[in-house]
Amino acid sequence: MDRRRFLGTSLLAGLAARSFAATKEDSFDFAYLTDIHVQPELGAPEGFRQCLRAVNRLPTPADFVLTGGDLIFDALDVGMDRIREQWKVFDECSKELALPVHHAIGNHDVVGWSAKSPVKPTDQDYGKKLFAERFGLARTYRSFDHKGWHFIILDSIGQNRETLEYEGWIDDAQLAWLKQDLAATGRATPIVMVTHIPFYTTWHQVLKGPDHHLDGKAIVRNLHTFRKLFDDYNVQLVLSGHGHVVERIEIGKVTYVQGGAVSGMWWKGPVFGKPEGFGTVNCRRDGTWSWKYRDYGWKARK
Ligand SMILES: [Zn+2]
Structure with missing residues (x-):
């Protein structure tokens, strides 16, 4: 490590420590809700509200909420009226939440990136525009700091150029931004990333056999071109969704958690065997953390 980099790291670590010290706390919690898939049917609005009430009443109050995408049931395969109806339900239910929230985008939040979609590429609402506009975002990926920790919300939804369907992909512009963002964060600050589509996942192999091949519908296809970046930084936790499973994979110093689903099996x-639920993460002053999956008590309506 050269001297300038060392000084930079020390300075950033010092700033991180001070911002935590200023709170007089040793740790903070945040909640992680993924794959909510709100729709008018199957009691989903009541289920989502019940989940948000559980988040509001956590025994250790959360500072904020992160979501892992797939907020609505589906925008890939249906027309604009149905898509707007789902967002309306999502907005109504979201009023229940008493905390700040940062949303990641999921494949089902993207309009029309499916062969079955009635929405055409020439339609003004095609793609991610609606999602970005609804949440006042200039772009669908971003980062922020909180009490000495750094949070990176990625947009892992790419579009296959041949099929025009979605696939897990971090595009070049986002990768350039990610490199800059990590460099500005420094090597010491603990980092949490959110990606809707997982970087690693095993449940397909559990279900279909250990030699099952994963494609861009299951994982971020170009992960291997940038994963080594993480080795230079203090990436602690990568949160994902998409598969609706609760899964924890530790590789080296990074832990990859897939956070179940608020909607369970849609x-x-x-x-x-895991219930509809959400996660909470306790981030500590010393840069360590713990994660817990919580059943919010929903029973599916038959
Ligand atoms: Zn998904």
Whole structure:
């Protein structure tokens, strides 16, 4: 490590420590809700509200909420009226939440990136525009700092150039931004990333056999071109969604957690025996953390 980099790291670590010290706390919590898939049917609005009430009443109050995308049931395969109806339900339910929230985009939040979609590429609402506009975002990826920790919300939804369907992909502009963002964060600051589509996942192999091949519908296809970046920084936790499973993979110093689903099996019950739920993460002053999956008590309506 050269001297300038060392000084930069020390300075950043010092700033991180001071911002935490200023709070007089040793740790803070945030909640992680993914794959909510709100729709008018199957009691989903009541289920989502019940989940948000559980978040509001956590035994250790959360400072904020992160979501892992797939906020609405589906915008890939249906027309604009149905898409707007789902967002309306999402907005109504979201009023229940008493905390700041930062949303990641999921594939089902993207308009029309499916062969079955009635929405054409020439339609003004095609793609991610609606999602970005609804949340007042200039772009669908961003980062922020909180009490000495750094949070990076990625947009992992790419579009396959041949099929025009979605695939897990971090595009070049976002990768350039990510490199800059990590460099500005420094090597010491603990980092949490959110990506809707997982970087690693094993449940397909559990279900279909250990030699099952994963494609861009299951994982971020170009991860291997940038994963080594993480080795230079203090990436602690990568949160994902998409598969609706609760899964924890530790590789080296990075832990990859797939955070179950608020909707369980699309509001039809548990997944691999895990209930509809959400996660909480306790981030500590010393840069360590712990994660817990919580059942919020929903019972699927038959
Ligand atoms: Zn998804």
